[in-house]
Amino acid sequence: MYVAIMGYGVVGSGVAELFMKNHESIVSKSTQSKLELKYILDIRDFKGDPYEDKIVNDVNIIINDPEVGIVVETMGGLHPAYEFVSSCLEAGKSVVSSNKELVAVKGRELLALAEKKNVNFLFEASVGGGIPIIRPISQCLAANEIEEVAGILNGTTNFILTKMISDGMSFEAALKLAQENGYAERNPAADVEGTDACRKICILASLCFGKHVYPDSVHTEGITAITLADVEYARSWGGVIKLIACTKRIDENHIYAMVSPAFVSKHCQLAGVDDVFNAILVRGDAIGDVVFYGRGAGKLPTASAVVADIIDCAKHSARKKVFGWGDAVPDYVVSHLENETALYVRAFSEASDKLLGRCAAVFGKIETLAREGAPDDEIAFVTPRGKEGELREKLASIAGLEPASVIRVTDY
Numbered sequence: 428m429y430v431a432i433m434g435y436g437v438v439g440s441g442v443a444e445l446f447m448k449n450h451e452s453i454v455s456k457s458t459q460s461k462l463e464l465k466y467i468l469d470i471r472d473f474k475g476d477p478y479e480d481k482i483v484n485d486v487n488i489i490i491n492d493p494e495v496g497i498v499v500e501t502m503g504g505l506h507p508a509y510e511f512v513s514s515c516l517e518a519g520k521s522v523v524s525s526n527k528e529l530v531a532v533k534g535r536e537l538l539a540l541a542e543k544k545n546v547n548f549l550f551e552a553s554v555g556g557g558i559p560i561i562r563p564i565s566q567c568l569a570a571n572e573i574e575e576v577a578g579i580l581n582g583t584t585n586f587i588l589t590k591m592i593s594d595g596m597s598f599e600a601a602l603k604l605a606q607e608n609g610y611a612e613r614n615p616a617a618d619v620e621g622t623d624a625c626r627k628i629c630i631l632a633s634l635c636f637g638k639h640v641y642p643d644s645v646h647t648e649g650i651t652a653i654t655l656a657d658v659e660y661a662r663s664w665g666g667v668i669k670l671i672a673c674t675k676r677i678d679e680n681h682i683y684a685m686v687s688p689a690f691v692s693k694h695c696q697l698a699g700v701d702d703v704f705n706a707i708l709v710r711g712d713a714i715g716d717v718v719f720y721g722r723g724a725g726k727l728p729t730a731s732a733v734v735a736d737i738i739d740c741a742k743h744s745a746r747k748k749v750f751g752w753g754d755a756v757p758d759y760v761v762s763h764l765e766n767e768t769a770l771y772v773r774a775f776s777e778a779s780d781k782l783l784g785r786c787a788a789v790f791g792k793i794e795t796l797a798r799e800g801a802p803d804d805e806i807a808f809v810t811p812r813g814k815e816g817e818l819r820e821k822l823a824s825i826a827g828l829e830p831a832s833v834i835r836v837t838d839y
């Protein structure tokens with residue numbers, strides 16, 4: 428059996444490197460007598476590259492070659508990845524993808540096409556980089572009703588927040604370092620605005636709860652508004668700020684799903700997840716909480732998940748794996764304003780004591796926070812838990828309160 432790679436960037440080159448490095452054991456685990464890399468598709472030429480002889484510039488060479496049974500898509504982006512992957516599946520080839528955007532937007536359609544063609548469409552690397560999460564949820568935890576998933580799903584933002592909090596590095600310098608290390612997306616706005624984490628939680632929500640969840644149905648906030656003052660208040664509250672992607676089952680036909688920065692207690696396992704590491708907490712009705720942790724981005728960690736999928740496709744070349752989810756349904760993702768949370772609020776006021784008094788009166792009880800070096804007119808507090816929409820209405824009703832920051836507070 429032959430393999431082709433489409434997209435020879437950070438992840439694609441990592442796949443070729445790992446596939447060749449551990450080739451003997453990979454072939455033996457694949458149960459095939461032969462598993463060879465035949466083509467690498469890219470629009471660029473790679474003079475002097477060890478696999479220069481495998482580079483092709485025309486996708487039709489791969490699609491029309493009956494010897495190619497498995498195609499790896501590590502191009503990223505929706506187009507032309509979607510067209511190329513569809514054509515490969517149509518041609519009866521199994522496809523392995525690391526492309527979060529493709530799976531989040533076209534996953535249901537591509538899974539259905541793979542089923543029709545009796546081939547596999549696998550995407551372990553699309554969530555959590557090298558961390559096993561798709562297969563554990565669909566296989567190892569299959570006996571559970573999954574109740575909730577919460578995770579740090581973007582390595583770049585976690586890396587930036589860690590460098591800001593621990594090393595006092597500027598946002599821009601930390602982002603540049605993440606780009607140099609190959610963690611960031613081609614357009615890093617997708618990382619820092621939360622879009623990448625949103626795509627990943629859509630994939631997990633679809634997998635856990637059985638209906639396709641589209642990114643545009645998920646409320647998403649990034650980390651660009653987080654200040655060092657907020658970081659300090661989180662510390663004084665007893666935790667850290669993390670970009671959390673979460674989804675929760677409400678009933679058969681409704682879920683919550685959201686991406687936003689959040690205060691996480693230092694006692695929660697997610698609080699200790701630093702640098703490019705990702706962690707995903709899965710709550711099942713039989714297992715309770717289980718946490719998956721590891722490198723969420725980077726060349727070889729991501730290649731590790733891709734190559735494992737190649738092996739799985741090769742092993743299941745005669746009999747397709749049964750795997751996937753159903754169509755999207757309207758109003759399936761309920762507004763985040765219905766969800767229960769507490770809110771951290773930071774604001775400025777000349778009469779800060781009086782303002783805090785009014786806030787306490789409206790909420791019944793608040794937890795006031797302090798930080799060293801705070802200006803005299805700065806206040807910060809945490810509200811009691813309640814429906815987010817109701818908490819925000821109360822905030823809006825307080826005369827003289829114009830919040831500089833409002834951040835959700837988790838109860839993990």
Ligand code: HSE
Pocket residue numbers: 527553555556580581582583584610611612618623723724725
């Ligand atoms: N840009 C992504 C991240 C790459 O930083 O997590 C892995 O999906």
